[in-house]
Amino acid sequence: MLDRADKGLSIRRQCELLGVARAGVYRLQKPANDNDLAVMRRIDELFAAWPFLGSRRITAMLKAEGETINRKRVQRLMRQMGIAALGPKPNTSKPAPGHKIHPYLLRNMAIDRPNQVWAADITYCAPRPTFGEGRMTGMQKRKEEEEK
Template sequence: MIDSKLFIDKNHGLSIRKQCEILEINRSGLYYEPKGEPQQNLEIIEIMDRHILEEPTAGVLTMQSMLQDRGINAGYERVRRLMRLANIKPIYPRRHLTQWKRNDYIHPYLLRNLAITHSNQVWEIDITYIPMAKGFMYLTAIIDVYSRYIVGWGLSNSLDADSSLRVVKEAIRDHGKPMILNSDQGSQFTCKEYIDYLKDQQIQISMDGKGRALDNIYIERFWRTIKYQHIYLNPATSGVGLFTRIKKWIEKYHYRAHQGIDRTKPINRYKMAA
């Protein structure tokens, strides 16, 4: 568990209550000392997070070998636990697919050979690990595939489904509903609450095949961009500082020419074709 106090700036102009609301942290977490990850584990996570951007197929054994090459001895179970903690997922097909109870909520992939011609036709959602000077947080973001515009995002100190669903609800509130919302098969996106909400909104649900590299490629590329151009360069020291910096960076990103959409700006393409 991550110490929530690492994310709060008591000297910030915002009240602690408001900071907790922004960062989706329960205020009760400020009044006790949960056990945090040792600094060496945080360093290992950051190394693996960088590595997965360069070698997306790297699984536990590959990560373990890579760490050994760097002089870091970490056992298989330790590497696996830290990868799960940081939501670091390789994109190779697994030989044996575990039959989970939540399979009832897994949906087929709908984007293959689909012509994406306008905004709010297809959104992609994902969660990624964001390193900080001390500790880390999780960033959930939703990208409009046609325009590459970020229609919603949020920070949290947990991987619970409520945080992801909140980002979806806020994106729909601000931008309307997509026809299709694509995700991976993570527990946040295969829980009853998430699926029921999308069905109530009459949104088609699309999910990546296990380990397929291209199924959620646009949000994956966004992760690479924001991490290399911003997050890794100067890690934030507080959650509110991280929130403010990501907000400003995304605002600038929307007004930059994007190579993947013929050098147009995401905000212009989104509004033009909405």
């Protein structure tokens, strides 16, 4: 939407009207090089096989394959591809404010006969989609958007 060739409106005024920061306008993004595309393709393959891996583990796997790459580059490429590890994030074990803490009723109880105490587990594990259906990887999303 920004017109750099417009002589009537300066870039500063155009940014002001559009509500865009000038810092992101003056510097044009560099196009991705062929090496980045090859690494992104390999990261996408690794992430499709193991979606719970983060940048540290993917970096280690790429280094084991002989690629000279550092973690910051893997993080940047994963961010560009729109992928992130599936797993618990920090502070997920903190209770909500005002949450009632229930007492442990079996603390001083001696369990000495069958059927005296019962327990249940309500853990739910969602089925993992196979590759090609369900969750799309970053490269698949980008390819689909390009085809539209």
